[in-house]
Each structure stands twice: as C-alpha cells, then as structure tokens.
Amino acid sequence: MQAKQVLLTGGTGGLGQGVIPVLLAQGAELTVPYRRVAKVEPLKKQRSPAELARLHFVEADLSDEAAVAELVEAMPRVDALIHLVGGFSMGKTHTYDYSDWKKAFNLNLDTTFLVCKQVLQRMLAQNYGRIVTIGSRGAAQPAAQLAAYSAAKAGVVALTQAIAQETQGTGITANVVLPSVIDTSANREAMGTDQADQWVKPTSLAHLIGFLASEAAGDIRGAAIPVYGDA
Template identity: 65%
Template sequence: MSGLGHRSVLLTGGTGGLGQGVAPVLLAQGYTLTIPYIDAVGREHLEQQLAAAELANVRFVAADLNNESEVAALINRMPQLDAVVHLVGGFSMGATANVALSDWQHSFALNVETTFLVCKHALKRMQPQHYGRIVTIGSRGAVEPTAELAAYCAAKAAVVAFTRAIAAETKGMNITANVILPSIIDTPNNRAAMGSDQAAMWVPPTAIGQLIAYLISESAGAISGAAIPIYGNA
C-alpha cells in the first residue's frame, strides 16, 4: 500500500485519560482506530466526547491485554494493522522498603507485560506485510528515576529498552518502533491525585497525540529506536 493507505491503528489505553486526548487527534488526521477496553465507563466517556462522524471510524473491542489469547485474537481479527499506539500503563507510589512484591509485580504486568504481548502479536502481522509503526509510552522517570517510584521507573525503563530492541530487530523491514517519555501528563486522574495548581506546567494529552500522529505517519519512516522526551514545563 502507499499514500494514505496506512491508516489502521490499534490504540490501547484509548479510553483512559491520555487516550481520550490522543484519540481525537488521530481521528482528525484520518486514522481509523481499534480500541480495546476493560472499563465500560471509560468507553462511554470517550464515546460522549467524540462526534458521530468520528465514532464511525472507531471500533471498540473488549479485551484483557494481560491475556495473551485475547491479545492475539484482538490483533488477528483486525482486517488491517498499520500502527500500534500502546498507551496502557499506570503507577503507584511508595518507598522501596515498603513496596509489596505483589505491587512490584503488578507494575510490571501493567506496564511491561501488556507492551510485550501487544507488540509481539502486532509484529507477527507487520513483518509479513513489510510495514508497521509502533509507539509505546515510557516516562521521564525511566531516564531520570525519582524517589518512591522505583517500581514504576524500573518498569518504564524496561519499556524503553524493549521498544529499542524491537527497532533493532526490524531494521530494513519498513517497521519503526519508538517510545515517548512524558513528564507529568495533564489528565483528570493526575489532577485528582496532585491537585491542579501546577497543571499548566504539565504535558497536554493532545501534544502527545500530535507527536504520535507524526511517528505513525509514513513521513516518519526514518525514525526508529528513538526515546523522545516530552516534558512540557514540568
């Protein structure tokens, strides 16, 4: 395919706070989105935010991204897969001496395991077609770790390394893999957790959406293996 043919995107985490800012940006640029979800409330929020014409280019699929068979089915049932934008992730805080092993494991399951499963099965589709774009979400904490976020920072550092390894594996295949490193993102959850006094300094989800839109475009074919900071004024 060529020109505007590469337009089918798997957008994970599309119903979350970041995804609700990214999805409209991608839709405005003509992409069609497949959005897996677990939380029906998040899906409803996104549906309410989008116009009817935009919703016509969105397909919602219930799927647990920690379940490999569900991830494989999700991806294999897409008629076309040109790009993966993997936004799923999350964090919890706590001094390392007090972090339960279960919390550590949950951080890696949420941030790393989902990334692995989605990218693994996406690559099975992308490699035979000799085309694909993969964008993952790391964190500033992956390269500038901070206190009381050890599990999160370690998990996001793994996402960075994993994404760059994919880029190395896919050289010459017309497949790219890049990871974005946001600082604090201006989402409703972050405002609820930290207040909104400094929110003007944080990164707007739409700014991340615009960066993603470029990275999954055909014009960005020369960019792969990049870890791109987007810190705003934080």
C-alpha cells in the same frame, strides 16, 4: 494517517482521550481495546457519526496473551500500534510489596511485550508498521518512591529499542515517548491544579505520537523522546 488501521491501547485513559480526537482528525481508523465499559460510552458521545464509523471499541484484557492475539487477528491490517496502557504506584523499596512490584511490571512491561509480539507478526507479514510505546520520564531519570514504575518503564524503553533493532531493513519502526506529568483529570484530582500549566498536555503528546505513527516518520527508529513540558 488517512485510512491507516491503528491499534490504540489505553484509549479510554487520560492520555488516550487526547489521542483519539487527534488521530480521528488525521483520518485514522482506530481499534481501541477497553476493560471498563463505563469509560467507553462517554467517549462515544463526544464523537460525530462519521468519526464513530472509524472508532471500534473491543473488550480485551491486554495482560492475557490469548485475548491480545484475538484482538490483533480480528483487525484487517495493523498499520500502527500506539500502546498507551500503563500506570504507576508509589512506595519506598524497603516496604514495597512484591505483589505490587509484579503488578507494575505486568501493567507497564508485560502488556507492551504481549501487544508488540502480536502486532509484529502482522507488520512483518505486511513489511510495514509503526510502533509507538509510552515510557515515562522516570525511565530516564528514576525518582524516589517510583522504583517499580521507573524500572518497568526502563524495560519498555529497552524492549522498544530492541524491536527497532530487530526490524532494521523492514518497513517497520519502533519508538518510545517519555512524558513527564501529563495534564489529565486524574492528575488534577490527585495533585490539584497549582502546577497544571507546567504539565504536558495530552493533545501535545497526541501530535507527536500521531507523527511517529505516520508514514512520514519512517526514518525515526529506536528513539526515546523526552516530553517534559515546562517541568
């Protein structure tokens, strides 16, 4: 990943905080869009001055197509997109609010479409690129009370695999990672720590993501990779 220009979305989230140090250690230059500035300052404090020179935080709402276009246009190149933005909400289908259904699709699937659309224009012009999206175990094994999340993440898988087909014969690849529960501080707060040793570590996901985003992974396209840890 030495000197690769990487757009890392969701970098201020629980998984992103594990991905940032791994990619910086591999030599990448990161553009990290954020919404809440309060989450940026603590992340900056953890990095050395040399790393901070390769870590660029940019305010952007990725559900806004114009903001996404501006973000992508401002990058010198886009060698890799790592799209971590997403999130879940729970509820049984017969009582689930339609507004929450639309929010789940907007957060998980619409942002993925908008960012992929813009980076693909740059990648096709370069004839090179790596797209890594994040689905969820629920995309492959939908669970009760997670219909909206599971359906939206299944959409992320379908979108990623369609992009992999569309870019055949180019230097662009697209793959999706399907984690089960990730060992983030938010999950520890919500669910306690009794089962935490079975959860997937952000650093473990970061190494897989970093490989898929690297030149070395050029033969891998359209893969939906389960990462379930011990669960």
